Amino acid sequence: MTIENQFQAITDNLNTTNNEVEILDLLVDSNNMFYDYSKNRVVSFIHGKNYHLVLFNAQEGDRGFTMYTVENFCEHEADLVMLRNIFAYAIHNGLNNYLMRMARSKVEDIFYMTDTFRALFNKPKPIDDYEVQTPRLPSSLTY
Numbered sequence: 001m002t003i004e005n006q007f008q009a010i011t012d013n014l015n016t017t018n019n020e021v022e023i024l025d026l027l028v029d030s031n032n033m034f035y036d037y038s039k040n041r042v043v044s045f046i047h048g049k050n051y052h053l054v055l056f057n058a059q060e061g062d063r064g065f066t067m068y069t070v071e072n073f074c075e076h077e078a079d080l081v082m083l084r085n086i087f088a089y090a091i092h093n094g095l096n097n098y099l100m101r102m103a104r105s106k107v108e109d110i111f112y113m114t115d116t117f118r119a120l121f122n123k124p125k126p127i128d129d130y131e132v133q134t135p136r137l138p139s140s141l142t143y
Contacts, residue, residue, distance in 0.1 A: 010082070010086075011079055011082065013070060013071045013072065013073075013076040013079045014068065014069070014070050014071075014076075014079040014082060014083060015068070015069045015071070016066060016067065016068050016069070017066075017067050017069075018064060018065060018066045018067070020064065020065050022067070023054055023065045023066075023067045024065070026047065026052065026054075026067070027043065027054060029047070030045050030047045030052075032045050032054075034056075037056065037058060038058060039058050040055075040056060040057055040058050040059075040096075040098060040099045040102070041054075041055070041056040041058075042054070042055050042056075042099065042102040042103050042106055043056075044106035044107075044109070044110065046073075046117070049071075049072045049073070049074065049121060050069055050070065050071050050072065050073060051069070051070040051073035051080070051110055052067060052068070052069050053067065053068045053069075053083070053103060053106055053107060054066070054067045055067075055068075055099060055103055057096065057099060059096070062096075068083055068086075070083060073110070073114070073117070074114060074117050074118045074121050074123040075123055077111065077114055080107060080110065080111045080114070081111065083107050084104055084107040084108060084111065087100045087101075087103045087104035087107065088104055091104065
């Protein structure tokens, strides 16, 4: 697999890439660039109508960037839930728990604000072929 073509569609509206040039360009263009590469990072931002989640893994042997994009996220809540579930699955399987927990938290934050963003972008509530189930908060946050 070459670095130039590492873009993958997970669903019609949820994509991932680890093309560092593309990721760094978008981080710079959206004023979300960071300069400390000594620790894991998760950056979440909206660019246009798309939601981007960039993970930087600082661990030797697995060092690098991964970016997830939910296109037109206000109309595709189910894709946000799917993205959240990807990280929940990774946590369940013990894959880089700290980084995956940070990523899941960022997705949950944006998910709970979709009504606000829908109003801001003047978008109707999505009508999907399947029902979107709201992610459940961890019990530590519900008391």
